[in-house]
Amino acid sequence: MLVRLYKSxxxxALQTVAKAVERKASAFYLQAVKLTFEKDYLIMQTTNLERFLTIKVPLEQVGLFVEPRTVHVDGIKFAKFVKELDEEILFAPEDTYLEVKSGKAKARFLVISEADLPEFPEPVYDIEFDAKLLLDAIEKVSFAISKETDNLKCLLIDGKEDHINFVGSDGYRLVIYKYPMSFDKRFRLHVSGLALLKDLLDETDTVKLGATENMTFVATDLWELALRNAENEYPDYEAVIPSDYSCRVVFYANEMQKALKRLLTFGKDAVGVEMFVDSNEITMKTQSPDYGEIEVKVSVWDGSGDMHLAFNGKYLKEFIDNAEGKVEMKLVDAESPMVFENGENYIYVLMPMRL
Structure with missing residues (x-):
């Protein structure tokens, strides 16, 4: 078999596949990419057992097509070599090697015979979904998603009949991005696949979404990403949001962003921030035994009540970096969750620190 593909x-597709390949895999086959040369497409597949990626790229047959051929090669080395080739590339898959030719360059990649990938899950699809909305939600929510707590290691898509809640939490903070639309389903997108999914969604208008008990699927006609679900259900995230407040103030996100950037100059050794709130301004202080102390102030546009509390400045900055315009901060006391609302559709809940 001899086929032609074009680098453009x-x-x-290869760049995305390379990101999906497990670089420090305990099993050698997890470093491999499975290449299946069909009549009209090259199908590339790789997995780390938490995410399963399939991408299709159009190809041209050079000569007579007999039957599909499948080989496994080192994913990182293969992608790195192809990246340096000319536009037209010829592939000849054989039993023991894959020959790649382009211009004056030629390589023979040894086939990894023991690299037969695990069986990929059979996809199930329920609905079509706006890819731009999903991409926007990932960007607004992913910073707060846990990398450690199993049932929180996902972006939750939670249908509430007349709107969707896109939810992320790590147990110390919670972010909710609301979007008004009729929706009554629930999906969980594992955090290990979100960076890949952002790349895949970048030039896509619509995706298919579906789920089984163990897997969630996102796909178009040219790619499919299957993500393993956490074993335990997502907790009742709305229960942590207070309903009564003793202090409310409104400030501008850009002013708070500048203040927090200055406040966090000392780096990770001084992320604890002490805050004093009144109806006129917000005063924030941080200190480091090695570098000294910093104090900044932010004007209050509207508000009532006084409060003295502390919080993780880095955590607040990650939310403020995604906010625009006015933000309302609502406080109960120095120990209860802090609530930030950027309009009606973007909500952040942050647990305070002990003073």
């Missing part, structure tokens, strides 16, 4: 069509 192959490059982005």
């Amino acid at each position: 069509q192959l490059a982005d």
Whole structure:
């Protein structure tokens, strides 16, 4: 078999595949990419057992097509070599090697015979979904998603009949991005696949979404990403949001962003921030035994009540970096969750620190 592919069509797909390949895999086959040369497409597959990626790239047959051929090669080395080739690339898969030719360059990649990938899950799809909305939600929510707590290691898509809640939490903070639309389903997108999914969604208008008990699927006609679900259900995130407040103030996100950037100059050794709130301004202080102390102030546009409390400045900055315009901060006391609302559709809940 001899086939022709074009680098302009192959490059982005290979870059995504390379990101999906497990670089420090305990099993050698997890470093491999499975290449299946069919009549009209090259199908590339790789997995780390938590995420399963499939990408299709158009190809041209050179000569007579007999039957599909499948080989496994080192994913990182293969992607790195192809990246340096000319536009037209010829592939000849054989039993023991994959020959790649382009211009004056030629390589033979040894086939990894023991690299037969685990069986990929059979996809199930329930609905079509706006890809731009999903991409926007990932960007607004992913910073707060846990990397450690199993049932929180996902972006939750939670249908509430007349709107969707896109939810992320790590147990110390909670972010909710609301979008008004009729929706009554629930999906969980594992955190290990969100960076890949952002790349895949970048030039896509619509995706298919579906789920089984163990897996969640996102796909178009040219790619599919299957993400393993956490074993335990997502907790009742709305229960942690207070309903009564003793202090409310409104400030501008850009002013708070500048203040927090200055406040966090000392780095990770001084992320604890002491805050004094009144109806006129917000005063924030941080200190480091090695570098000294910093104090900044932010004007209050509207508000009532006084409060003295502390919080993780880095955690607040990650939310403020995604906010625009006015933000309302609502406080109960120095020990209860702090609530920030950027309009009606973007809500952040942050647990305070002990003074």
